[in-house]
Amino acid sequence: MSKVKVTDEWLYETMPLIDETLIKKLKKNVDYEHEFSLDFEMRMKTLLTEKHMDSSRKNKVLKMNRMAAGMAMVILVTFVTATSAYAYKIHFFLTIKTAWEDSALYTYLFPSNEEDDMFVFENIKPCYVPEGYRQTAEKEGDLLYSIIYQDEAENQIIWDQQMVTNSLFLIFDNEYQWMKEIPINDGTLEIFGYDDGHTVSYYESQNYIFMITADDISIEQIKNMIKK
């Protein structure tokens, strides 16, 4: 039997056709007579007629986030004991980790509402990069700074520096094969290893989260990237 190849080219060609089939199926049996509740209609009307959509909505979400953060602080103790989530303080923010079966939700909160506004994002590059790797891409966002390094065998190392803001949440894959915790500087470096050999490392420092995703890297090399 000829080997099946699942390449990007094949996927770009095939997936739209599969998608079309799925959507066609989904569109069957849609109830176009459904009567939405008055409350829903009103809320949608407000949403769709709001003036200066972007700014007002962003402000609203920001306010809601702050309220949520305040409320979360109040219920934090109950939350920690009632669920599998746990929290601890690292420098300027709190991290609440909630474990699901196949993923983990990390929510970040600032004890005081002002603290997340105090910082200005400053790009941090690793001073150490494993031998044979060279930088192939660099992305700069408002809250995220990423660098991609690649070696001759096309193994990649992705360096992500994420600034933490109030109520930021991130979802991580939880299906790793092994996990190591290593104390470094003032925090703990967590390394997650997967069956195909790649690793994801996670480290919190000051107002940032650092993540290193690598195809083929040793623990010592990860430690050096973080330490330096």
Added chain:
Amino acid sequence: MKKHIKNNETDEMERLSILYKNYRYLLYKVSYEILKEQFLAEDAVHNAFLKVSFHMDKIDDLDSLKTMRFLVIITKNTAIDMWRKRKNWNAHEKAIDDINEDEKPITELESDVDNCVIEAFYKLPEKYSDDFLLKYSCGYDNKRISEILGITESTIRQRLRRGKMILKQELEEEKKDVKG
């Protein structure tokens, strides 16, 4: 300049209204299948449109397959998040995995794709299939997908890689079955 910004906002609102008008019933169906309760399903649709309003820059053609897929995935994930918050996730994980876009079998539908391929894709866990659809059907890059799903870029990358491996295995199995 101010006028230009205002025009853009009006344009975005109009486009959002059209999306709502065209897809509200479809998206309600998507969220109702997960939440099984009218008011909750409506909440999910409302929250989904709120999220969509932040991503209007990712929508070009309002009638395209890409737009439909984008809306369906946003709504589905919003509904699943609400469902997770209300229920014990672990106990119902299986049930969520079983939720699909309609009852099986899918291969009875007319399609230009080989049945083996559709069957194999159908066996992919939903988290992988969403990433695949956003990447290879909608054409979003990993960064965009991570913004849409609220998941880190490295997780997207892992899922795509692992999804390809699973899809390859499933395709080989499907082909074996056909030959057998």
